[in-house]
Amino acid sequence: SQQGEEDPQALSIQEGENATMNCSYKTSINNLQWYRQNSGRGLVHLILIRSNEREKHSGRLRVTLDTSKKSSSLLITASRAADTASYFCATKSGGGADGLTFGKGTHLIIQP
């Protein structure tokens, strides 16, 4: 069953604008991760935020986590055409090895 749900399902913006995607989840988590998937390719890990963290940055990426609302957001600043991809949030519940639970993804299109 899906734990994370991304919003919106699809997003189209102009190159240079900022893109914000949201993820909501249902149960308590150990950490939350964001992945990018280009068309026809595997997923690429972007950033991980632990449950005791509220914000993390990596280059043009900014992730926030609000455990009280069970939600996270991914902000991509100064978007580029190469950012066109699907973005997935994935949650890890507990410290065990039972895998990540993925949402259905946000499809981001950057218009040149």
Added chain:
Amino acid sequence: NAGVTQTPKFQVLKTGQSMTLQCAQDMNHEYMSWYRQDPGMGLRLIHYSVGAGITDQGEVPNGYNVSRSTTEDFPLRLLSAAPSQTSVYFCASSYSAGDGYYGYTFGSGTRLTVV
């Protein structure tokens, strides 16, 4: 290049046939897993392994078998293919970081069609 290698990239099977999807990683990761990705469904965990000789079931294990005889390899076997197993299959690996497994590295996927 270091990473996760999946073979084949594409496969067409007839209903009832069996096959093995191969996955190999050269990063000495303890953790390996198989996911399937279906349109509008996100990724769902099939099986996973935390080390050689240790495997466990994920969310959708029925119809699939796995084994882990070495750290590097984690093959996924379809016992008797069904059209419902038409999907894109991804293998992923990760390292152990004390309190969990992080930063999965994914292979490029195997696109399987069962007719």
